[in-house]
Amino acid sequence: MPELPEIESIRRSLLFLQSDFIENFKLSSLAPVEHCSKSELLKKFNNTQLVQISRRGKYLLFENDQSCTLVIHLGMSGKLLYFKNTPHPIPLHTHATFVLKNKGVLLYIDPRRFGTLSLSLEANDNPFLNRLGPDYDHPNFNLQQFITQCRRHPKLQLKTLCLNQSVAAGLGNIYACEALYHARLSPLKLVQKTKDAELERLFQATRQVLKLGIEKGGSSLKDYLDGLGNRGVMKDFLQVYDREGQKTLDGLGKVIRITQQNRSTWYCPELQK
DNA sequence: GCGATCCTGGCC
């Protein structure tokens, strides 16, 4: 479900929880914990202080005062929702509960369980984070680095390249389609057929569309909400995503849908070459 | 590189 702008919006909405204490941390029997045991995760975070909430790609990082970091991925259907008082009944598919000392309760809810909860105790020890390329919105990530990353995958189509988190982190299906539209590049074009100047367009377009997504609070297509239950309005600015058979939002061309890697791609063949 | 797969739910 959520991509970089949605995760960043969730992060910002939850920053007020920093410095509170996790009094009671609970996991459901189906909680999608990976690369460590549930009991270790519970032990590491129960009765600790939450000191920092940060983000890497589409992962949220909860660091406590014991230098342990909970690495949260929301998959397709995951949500982190804050409540002042514990809701009754607890929502279906709640897989983690953080009861805080001062500020209420935070729930991790994930019906499809494509998300993951994992642990990081020191630099470069988390398999998920280790696989990630640079964040698109990192100030030090520059064009030359992006081009170098792209050239390692000459046979990939550009859409596939965009979704590859080891090239660069943060893009998902919505913003990949949007970035390719803004760069006027076909999602089917091979990296090896793409000039440096075109990759530059893709890089700049990607950074811009992610920035806009953050400014608009993310894309609430059906059920995305930030940590406080607020919707984002980026949906109203999407040019091609989910517009099969319609004109692009700006009215410049007509959108078709194709399938790549078992996922839908929306694009405008007249404008994207 | 690609298609299938993990899962639940909503919509036609």
Place this chain on the structure above:
DNA sequence: GGCCAGGATCGC
């Protein structure tokens, strides 16, 4: 009932 969904991994 079938198809589709803001993701990522694992096989041929």
